Amino acid sequence: MKKEGKEQLWKDYQKEIADDRYFYVRSCVRQNFFPGSETAFLKILQEELGKDVYEHPCHTTCTGIGYHADVVPFDTAMTVVARQFAIMTESGYHNLVPSCITSFGLYTEILETWKHFPEVEARVREYLYKATKRDFRVPENLAHASDVIYKFRSEIAAKGKFRLVHHETGRPLKVVEHIGCHYAKMFPDKGVGGAEYPYVLTGMIEEWGGEVVDYPERRHCCGFGFRQYLVQANRGYSMSCSHKKFESMEPYAPDLILTNCPGCPMFLDRWQYAISEMEGKTYGGDGQGIPVFTYEELAGLVLGYNPWDLGLQMHQVACEPVLDKMGIPYDAAAKYLDKHGHSLGQPLQPQKLKV
């Protein structure tokens, strides 16, 4: 699609993103997959931008994984989400910011359901009251954490120490942007830029100096889709989806992949290892893979944070090629040391993929 067409679409799909006072709800799985991302988000918002972000210790899962895996009924999911709203209300906040794309999708789905079926909302209020004696107000503003980083992308660029350009040649880095399915595919008007060509990550990449790669399978799912992954024998479906994307993006030789979902970076990163073992194929240059980043990690790199504080040593595909291209200094010897300087142990080496 031509750039002018996309710009028109992006204009049609704009959303309001709150300016301050966020009630932040974490993801169930991101802290295991990419342990530095959520911490980096809080640091950027609170320390760099001076925003009020509040986390409540009693926040629980939204049940999105169980809901999409058909083990949690919708009424249960709605009641659990109503409890999160109640905690937010009790804390005096109105702007909900989920870290997880599936949480964002589930919150959106529930709010849309209540909008069209007020009797369902009344029923859920009754369930919540009977179970916990709590009441709630629905959020005034619901924005995914990537929406918030998108909103402040210019401020981050202004404070940034590095840009998405090759520090020696000045060439913009070629970036594949991959949006989580639950961000805008269910409710296109709830995502920045709509469902076909979401702008949320593209906006960050352009602002930070990179060049977005437009490849045929750009909107294809990464393959996470909970039921595809939860049963081991089905994981071939999941990996085949990622494989299709890698094959499609390979001719464009991207420097990195940027994602905004818990599952996408996990699978686009780890499946490169599994595919290399099964097929002997790697997609980066010189036997390496294509590094995959979350938007918080990339924002942290732009701001000059230590890559190992961002948790980049937990990636399967080595991130060093991108650090070298951007000219980010790093201590290779400290990659597997914890914050006290103790060794975390060395990971096993893959047979094919160079890390």
Added chain:
Amino acid sequence: MPDFGFKLQKDRQIDFDANDRSATRAIIETEPTFRLCIACGTCTACCSAGNFTDFSLRRMITGLKRGNYEGVRAMADQCMLCGKCQMLCPRGVSTRKLVLAIRKHIR
């Protein structure tokens, strides 16, 4: 290789850009009525050979249009050239000549 307990699924996507359709173009040049086919399946429904084997003219034509020639030649060899399908084709596709063209251009 570690035992993952699962494996890559073979991609069933039809990639028209990647598939070599040169034989299809040669067949169309030899027998232009190929273009008239609307894949209604009348030829396959009335086929005597198809009653006893897995021969299907419609399946052959679908493969030719996609540039997927696997098994097409073997199938074309099963045709007895009786011409029943040609009598019934609502679009006037010269099916016998088509089968001969397939035999000529696909090895």
